[in-house]
Amino acid sequence: MKPINVGLLGLGTVGGGTLTVLRRNQVEITRRAGREIRVTMAAVRDIEKAKKYAGDGFKITTNPFDVVDNPDIDIVVELIGGIEPAKDMVMMAIENGKHVVTANKALIAKHGNEIFAAAQAKGVMVSFEAAVAGGIPIIKALREGLTANRIEWIAGIINGTSNFILSEMREKGSSFEEVLKEAQRLGYAEADPTFDIEGIDAAHKLTIMSAIGFGVPMQFDKAYTEGISKLTREDIQYAEELGYRIKLLGITRWTPEGIELRVHPTLIPAKRLIANVEGVMNAILVKGDAVGATMYYGAGAGAEPTASSVVADLVDVTRMHTADPGNRVPHLAFQPDALSDDPILPMSEVRTAYYLRLCVLDKTGVLAEITGILAKLGISIDAMVQKEPREGETLVNIIILTHITVEKNVNEAIAKIEGLSSVSGKVTRIRLEELNKN
Amino acid sequence: MKPINVGLLGLGTVGGGTLTVLRRNQVEITRRAGREIRVTMAAVRDIEKAKKYAGDGFKITTNPFDVVDNPDIDIVVELIGGIEPAKDMVMMAIENGKHVVTANKALIAKHGNEIFAAAQAKGVMVSFEAAVAGGIPIIKALREGLTANRIEWIAGIINGTSNFILSEMREKGSSFEEVLKEAQRLGYAEADPTFDIEGIDAAHKLTIMSAIGFGVPMQFDKAYTEGISKLTREDIQYAEELGYRIKLLGITRWTPEGIELRVHPTLIPAKRLIANVEGVMNAILVKGDAVGATMYYGAGAGAEPTASSVVADLVDVTRMHTADPGNRVPHLAFQPDALSDDPILPMSEVRTAYYLRLCVLDKTGVLAEITGILAKLGISIDAMVQKEPREGETLVNIIILTHITVEKNVNEAIAKIEGLSSVSGKVTRIRLEELNKN
Numbered sequence: 001m002k003p004i005n006v007g008l009l010g011l012g013t014v015g016g017g018t019l020t021v022l023r024r025n026q027v028e029i030t031r032r033a034g035r036e037i038r039v040t041m042a043a044v045r046d047i048e049k050a051k052k053y054a055g056d057g058f059k060i061t062t063n064p065f066d067v068v069d070n071p072d073i074d075i076v077v078e079l080i081g082g083i084e085p086a087k088d089m090v091m092m093a094i095e096n097g098k099h100v101v102t103a104n105k106a107l108i109a110k111h112g113n114e115i116f117a118a119a120q121a122k123g124v125m126v127s128f129e130a131a132v133a134g135g136i137p138i139i140k141a142l143r144e145g146l147t148a149n150r151i152e153w154i155a156g157i158i159n160g161t162s163n164f165i166l167s168e169m170r171e172k173g174s175s176f177e178e179v180l181k182e183a184q185r186l187g188y189a190e191a192d193p194t195f196d197i198e199g200i201d202a203a204h205k206l207t208i209m210s211a212i213g214f215g216v217p218m219q220f221d222k223a224y225t226e227g228i229s230k231l232t233r234e235d236i237q238y239a240e241e242l243g244y245r246i247k248l249l250g251i252t253r254w255t256p257e258g259i260e261l262r263v264h265p266t267l268i269p270a271k272r273l274i275a276n277v278e279g280v281m282n283a284i285l286v287k288g289d290a291v292g293a294t295m296y297y298g299a300g301a302g303a304e305p306t307a308s309s310v311v312a313d314l315v316d317v318t319r320m321h322t323a324d325p326g327n328r329v330p331h332l333a334f335q336p337d338a339l340s341d342d343p344i345l346p347m348s349e350v351r352t353a354y355y356l357r358l359c360v361l362d363k364t365g366v367l368a369e370i371t372g373i374l375a376k377l378g379i380s381i382d383a384m385v386q387k388e389p390r391e392g393e394t395l396v397n398i399i400i401l402t403h404i405t406v407e408k409n410v411n412e413a414i415a416k417i418e419g420l421s422s423v424s425g426k427v428t429r430i431r432l433e434e435l436n437k438n
Numbered sequence: 439m440k441p442i443n444v445g446l447l448g449l450g451t452v453g454g455g456t457l458t459v460l461r462r463n464q465v466e467i468t469r470r471a472g473r474e475i476r477v478t479m480a481a482v483r484d485i486e487k488a489k490k491y492a493g494d495g496f497k498i499t500t501n502p503f504d505v506v507d508n509p510d511i512d513i514v515v516e517l518i519g520g521i522e523p524a525k526d527m528v529m530m531a532i533e534n535g536k537h538v539v540t541a542n543k544a545l546i547a548k549h550g551n552e553i554f555a556a557a558q559a560k561g562v563m564v565s566f567e568a569a570v571a572g573g574i575p576i577i578k579a580l581r582e583g584l585t586a587n588r589i590e591w592i593a594g595i596i597n598g599t600s601n602f603i604l605s606e607m608r609e610k611g612s613s614f615e616e617v618l619k620e621a622q623r624l625g626y627a628e629a630d631p632t633f634d635i636e637g638i639d640a641a642h643k644l645t646i647m648s649a650i651g652f653g654v655p656m657q658f659d660k661a662y663t664e665g666i667s668k669l670t671r672e673d674i675q676y677a678e679e680l681g682y683r684i685k686l687l688g689i690t691r692w693t694p695e696g697i698e699l700r701v702h703p704t705l706i707p708a709k710r711l712i713a714n715v716e717g718v719m720n721a722i723l724v725k726g727d728a729v730g731a732t733m734y735y736g737a738g739a740g741a742e743p744t745a746s747s748v749v750a751d752l753v754d755v756t757r758m759h760t761a762d763p764g765n766r767v768p769h770l771a772f773q774p775d776a777l778s779d780d781p782i783l784p785m786s787e788v789r790t791a792y793y794l795r796l797c798v799l800d801k802t803g804v805l806a807e808i809t810g811i812l813a814k815l816g817i818s819i820d821a822m823v824q825k826e827p828r829e830g831e832t833l834v835n836i837i838i839l840t841h842i843t844v845e846k847n848v849n850e851a852i853a854k855i856e857g858l859s860s861v862s863g864k865v866t867r868i869r870l871e872e873l874n875k876n
Contacts, residue, residue: 025727145750324760
């Protein structure tokens with residue numbers, strides 16, 4: 001069979017990795033796909049930098065239209081990142097009847113609905129395995145492997161930078177700032193790390209998994225996002241002493257009132273397998289009603305791990321591009337006319353457990369005031385620990401773990417507690433998930 | 439679109455689970471598959487027991503030919519288990535142009551080559567996700583998710599019974615016999631547990647993963663199989679002290695000399711994520727050259743977890759049954775005409791590290807004799823620990839961890855060491871894998 005021709009938009013880390021993997025494993029990939037998959041063109045910004053990838057039958061251009069308008073190209077791989085011009089190029093490729101493979105989480109999370117509708121109308125595929133958790137085939141697991149299940153919830157460590165920082169803070173007892181610098185030095189964090197450490201990157205990925213898991217449109221703008229930059233080594237240490245580990249989790253859960261969609265630091269029991277995922281690695285725990293909990297672990301970023309997912313999508317598209325669109329897996333796992341309009345639950349309505357740390361004056365009656373506020377709001381206490389004050393200090397740290405309760409009540413309790421004259425400064429609030437049931 | 443009609447062969451644990459999941463999640467599954475998947479008939483041994491599953495449009499028969507010869511049935515789900523009559527029924531269904539979904543690992547591992555050839559000739563699909571690791575979509579990950587990779591090795595905890603026994607032996611310090619009885623009482627082990635505890639069940643699953651990972655025919659008869667029944671609590675304890683955990687692993691690895699295909703108890707570093715997979719859970723670690731290590735974790739058995747995989751296969755077949763066979767994923771991940779004839783490596787040629795425990799007389803010169811034998815055979819020692827003899831005993835346990843070496847040399851060393859007058863009884867030999875590189 002004649003080869004499938006691929007055009008790359010972007011030849012940076014992932015683009016270079018894709019080219020490298022396709023070339024190195026050409027024989028292996030052809031044995032699987034049944035035909036050769038070859039990159040015939042790449043559009044790049046800097047033609048000098050791209051020259052190291054020169055090869056037979058491979059053209060380099062600075063004009064992305066040379067790729068998306070090229071009648072000889074069957075599949076366009078979008079690896080530009082960001083929204084513009086990536087979105088225009090993807091829409092143009094679809095308009096030209098080309099299949100698209102993309103690693104662009106922001107693009108899919110924000111504009112996936114529009115992109116999939118256009119692809120559906122044109123009868124082409126848009127594949128995005130590489131957009132979530134790098135090399136882990138989690139999109140395939142969710143879209144195809146777990147189709148028997150009503151998905152109950154998904155909880156994932158889906159930002160390697162944040163997980164590296166939290167792992168180092170815990171192991172070395174370092175501060176956030178110290179570890180961030182180290183991560184930047186090692187290339188695990190960008191010069192401007194906001195997207196990673198403030199949970200935005202994770203929220204992009206979570207939005208995509210939520211849509212596929214529950215059969216709802218992408219609703220990135222409704223995701224709740226809280227990062228790790230305010231976490232202290234003390235809280236990481238206290239959590240550890242209580243048998244928990246703090247991870248930046250993306251959590252999406254179906255409830256009768258709506259779908260939770262939230263990224264935030266989370267205490268999880270240290271004995272859970274996912275609590276032991278350290279460094280830049282990613283892992284996603286999926287709870288289905290039939291299968292129970294399954295977990296998927298691997299490299300969430302990097303040239304070749306991400307290329308692994310890009311190329312897997314290329315093989316899928318190569319297999320299916322001559323098939324009837326009705327035979328294909330729907331973009332969002334559910335048939336486009338069978339999506340649900342379940343709402344996304346506002347964060348104030350989410351029900352979870354909480355770790356609260358309060359700095360209080362070490363005197364009689366303080367605890368009674370605090371527990372009184374919690375009791376009035378129906379917040380029941382699972383555990384309470386008072387840390388001994390340091391020599392000469394009059395303030396003590398009190399840690400409270402609550403049972404599951406609704407977030408708005410906790411917000412109200414925190415406001416009231418912060419108003420007490422015996423309480424110093426802000427209350428630290430970190431959510432807590434047992435990850436073992438609904 | 440009109441519904442897809444499914445006929446079940448067998449309505450035991452997995453058959454009942456399949457029916458339950460299809461009925462409970464009918465709306466959800468139809469939203470994904472684009473059409474209803476309904477079980478219209480089941481062939482059972484005991485019609486009385488099956489009556490609890492009675493439902494609209496669902497017939498029960500004791501004659502499996504009523505299913506495989508039924509022109510109204512599109513997909514036959516084989517859940518009889520064992521080789522006969524399962525094999526005849528599967529071949530008959532294929533002959534009748536029906537697609538087949540099976541959870542039968544023994545059948546696929548032993549007769550997969552013949553079954554897939556027949557399916558290929560008839561243009562039908564035989565799907566077997568449920569045959570390996572219950573609800574974990576590992577076949578999909580290997581066949582489709584990791585197609586970019588040259589798979590280097592696969593190592594899995596793929597027998598829940600054995601993993602439960604090893605977990606309990608370690609946690610409670612109990613003997614194999616005690617825990618086996620407990621497992622039987624809990625329903626985790628059969629009355630005759632041979633298949634599970636002697637590694638045969640794991641070897642079936644490993645054979646299937648090896649064929650898919652490396653693109654070779656099923657070669658179950660060449661798998662090396664060693665179970666857990668001879669493991670002692672002492673060895674589990676000693677391993678723990680050295681920072682290792684003993685797991686029954688199925689390991690298959692590509693080497694230039696041939697493919698390793700082996701099931702045996704294995705020391706693995708306790709800090710590895712897979713070492714912390716406890717109880718009846720399964721996990722498979724896959725090393726690809728592009729993606730690195732990925733891991734897949736979940737329930738390896740049970741009615742609904744296994745049904746989760748059966749139904750996922752039903753959805754796949756439903757999507758693809760009208761597609762051109764050339765668009766489908768090949769049974770063994772590689773195109774049937776592109777399988778490799780890489781040989782399976784005999785166990786004596788396998789290279790791995792070893793844990794050796796020797797019971798020796800506590801006297802001068804013994805260690806020199808032993809280390810001399812090892813040195814002569816080119817076996818280098820990574821660590822050696824001498825356990826203090828118990829009060830009044832003259833025999834001491836010596837633990838030796840070797841570097842990677844070829845098995846036949848270790849066999850020769852063990853024979854020579856056992857011949858020494860200062861060594862009492864047999865040498866305990868357990869293989870050791872670091873699971874972090876080639």
